[in-house]
């Protein structure tokens with residue numbers, strides 16, 4: 221029985237310049253919590269919100285956590301400059317000084333999904349096992365759909381339509397809130413994909429189907445078409 225329909229399109233994952241892959245899959249909530257629970261952060265009384273670039277507190281005030289400033293020009297295209305205060309790092313200096321395994325929150329935002337999975341898999345002191353597992357469970361689907369190369373803090377405006385579509389797909393595969401009894405509709409999902417990424421896309425479709433969903437694909441790629449149960 222179908223309980224809902226999800227059209228997984230190629231529209232951007234967010235209109236704001238602050239939306240990015242790590243916030244969209246909601247892994248950033250646990251990453252902020254992890255940083256607030258490190259020794260120095262506790263000593264300084266820092267909360268998860270101090271590691272957010274969306275609210276005042278820890279973010280750079282000059283660029284309001286964007287990392288860059290836009291100068292509007294009257295007769296020309298706007299000029300985008302790296303923020304002079306944080307040098308593109310988005311946070312105040314005392315927040316950048318808080319590190320987990322020698323990496324600051326800004327370093328984490330610059331990691332690729334694959335590197336971040338490796339980084340958070342290192343559970344050396346065993347203090348944060350629960351948080352680390354949650355972070356990995358939200359990042360892993362991004363790697364599974366073939367997006368291991370994108371960076372966590374990449375502005376959504378720089379992602380291609382196909383990448384945005386696969387980020388949405390990844391959220392439906394996240395353990396714990398994986399969709400069930402849903403009809404998924406994809407319009408030309410292989411656009412711009414390399415051969416081995418098409419393999420990953422097909423594996424993702426299989427995962428959706430194994431969770432009890434149905435998948436309807438509008439596609440002209442023969443490798444995808446031959447895997448269909450019905451044409």
Ligand SMILES: [Zn+2]
Nearest residue numbers: 280283303306
């Ligand atoms: Zn700044």
